[in-house]
Amino acid sequence: MLSYSSYTLTAVAALLVTCHALNKCPGISELPDIPGRDVLKGLPQVPGLPVSLDTECHNHLVNLEHRLFQLEAVFALNGKIKEVGKKVFATNGKKVDFASALRSCEEAGGTLATPMNEEENKAIMDIVKQYKQYAYLGIKHCETSGQFMDITGRSLSYTKWHQHEPNGKGKEKCVEMYMDGSWNDKKCNLYRLTICEF
Incomplete structure (x- = not known):
């Protein structure tokens, strides 16, 4: 399909x-x-x-x-898409590593979902909850600044870190969303749900 x-x-x-x-x-x-x-x-x-x-x-x-x-x-x-403002968040239901998820989203004309506010975070969380799978977000650890940024290199104006996160001390370079909508820094080679934004 x-x-x-x-x-x-x-x-x-x-x-x-x-x-x-x-x-x-x-x-x-x-x-x-x-x-x-x-x-x-x-x-x-x-x-x-x-x-x-x-x-x-x-x-x-x-x-x-x-x-x-x-x-x-x-x-x-079917819970495969959520619309918030001018953004559409969509999943193909597949679990892959961060690089594969990003590539899938870009090939489809979008990018990995990156919530910019609480409403967008909730829309992504709704998909995560329906699939009962954590999902990678379009956020990565920046080597030069030591901070987390979106995949275009912009500073984050919105975050929803889980308590005591991020705690990977630079070793966990990707960010996943838990089913409660909170974020955790994680290694990039694990399989997580692909959610894109358009």
Whole structure:
């Protein structure tokens, strides 16, 4: 079964191919409402295209939007995704080491889940609890500063360390989330649930 991000990427690719073939029809939300257009309300005709193709492009967009909504609903229902603000957290349900988890997320167009506030931490924790598996976070120990940072090298503005953590003294370079949502520094070669953010 394809992952949520695979479905999304496939859907977006199909949209881009369709719109490119139809001379790059614009996105629906960006279109002004121009009176006198002989097409669907709010959708001006694409210059150089007959109305029938313009309508066809619009119908493809509407169908694609509907399918994406259905897929999101299915994955949300199964606990595979959680939405918080503009972020989507998703899992493929696989347990792998840190490097493999990061690679899987990046190949899907995201990165490892890195909570930036309590709400995001809770969304990730909900997935961890459902799968009853600890998960790696997109946080690593920085050799030069001796501090933990997100995987892009930014300082952490939010943390939720478990009591007496981190305690690895530089030997535990990755961070896992417990089922209660608290964090622990851990070695990077253990198998933990993959949770990505998009």
